[in-house]
Amino acid sequence: MTGQASLSSRPLARLWPRRRPSVLPGFGLTLGFAVFYLGLLVLLPLAAVFLRAAGLTPEAFWALVTHPRTIAALRVSFGASLVAAFINVGFGALTAWVLVRYRFPGRRLLDAVVDLPFALPTAVAGIALSSLYAVNGPLGGLLAPLGIKVAYTWLGVVVALTFIGLPFVVRTVQPVLEDLDKGQEEAAATLGASRWQTLRRVVLPALAPALLTGFTLAFARAVGEYGSVIFIAGNLPYRTEIAPLLIVIQLGEYNYAGATALAVVMLVIAFVLLLAINLLQAWSRRRLGGV
Template identity: 65%
Template sequence: MSTATRKRRVIPGFGLTMGFSLLYLGFIFLIPVGGLLLYTSMMSWEDFWRAVSHPQVVASYKLSFSASLIGASINLVFGALVAWVLVRYSFPGKKVVDALVDLPFALPTAVAGIALVTLYASTGWVGQYLTIFGIKVAYTQLGVVVALTYIGLPFVVRTVQPVLEDLEAEREEASASLGASRFTTVRRVILPSLLPALLTGYALAFARAVGEYGSVVFISGNMPYRTEITPLLIVAKAEQYDYPGAAAIGTVMLIAAFLLLLLINGLQWWTQRRGL
């Protein structure tokens, strides 16, 4: 194709910018991940399987992934509600509430963990009242879910909020004027427009929760087979100089998280293709 017929770009330099992008992604993502996989591949299959299938490790898998899925699911519902309130309504202190949504981004995870323990311990501000009803949060699996829900909320809110801002309220009014019920308006008008953003926020919240460490170690109690998460187990093995074991467990977490994110993104692509 000649230069005359080649379509001119408004902003030139695609090759240069693509090169820098790939270089950056290589140093930040591909080289560390490749190094982890390469280090793991040096282990024999027996050693790898022994490291990743130990009952203590399996128990940590179950807790990490189940608590992450529960936390992301909670944020999927309530994050959408928070985004809806912030976009559709005006009320005193709205900017303060909007700023508080980003607090988990700014607050160090260790500080967040200490704050959660202060709130939900049996003698804490909230925990002392929950204890009356026999509900214990700190040092239980419920505490892990609370911590992962806390750190994942902004991902859903900030993903859904811009889509809601671009979604005209007139569409809802038109649906109501045509006789549609509120449930039908939500199901047929609002939800299809929000579904890709909801799935993206869900995937981001889940991915963040799977790798969370700082805010969980304080409130979980770190009891083996009960409240010990996989990232903590990886750190413990690294501190014991068991680098092959830490790499093997990290590889399993990496593959599992990648497959789940691939599934969620595939579902998002399918909904966009079908126009749901």
């Protein structure tokens, strides 16, 4: 009888396996709280922006978003943000590599300096960059004889956006490099691979998801940047005027519907670009997992 009871209980044990207790409450409660928190802090303000922009007629909305000044400001914001994000991917990965793979005096100080753009107020960063890269500044004075002008140009916008976006790439790539198995690099060298081949075929594929994540964070941070850009950009309409500044100008003229309409356009463009980047990141992870 005991043997029959034990045999009959085995299928039940397979049907209802014992669960390990979870640290958090059940799925329904945690999901509900997460959705409520996300909706309160993110979705509700975004919905208010769209509702406010709906106060414009379709003709007025289209005339505003297709105005040459609006298109020029969007081109400056998104173009400079993309260029700055690409620059940060290269130099951010290089900085993370140096911090992880080498031991040298002042390494901890350099590691702390990377986080300064996080703590520094953006307006202070803009004033500092303007002072450095002005024609009579320490760096601008050296570049002026070479015919390179940074302050109050499109290049100055890129410099400011690169400054505030660098930590996102470094802090995203750094932990991945720390966990990267050096044995794979040693095995590649043993098999006769050069340093460039090891970097291209072993290191970069492993870092690709982290690099894409850092690029996305740096780009998203740069698109909405305002404080550090307006001091070094010069804010010339059709040339160095950014879209966030154009929104502030609309608010200063009490054109709240126009300001929210510009915000909606920026949100839609940023969402499409970020969605494309996330899809590319998911594809790279699947490809890496398949390899």
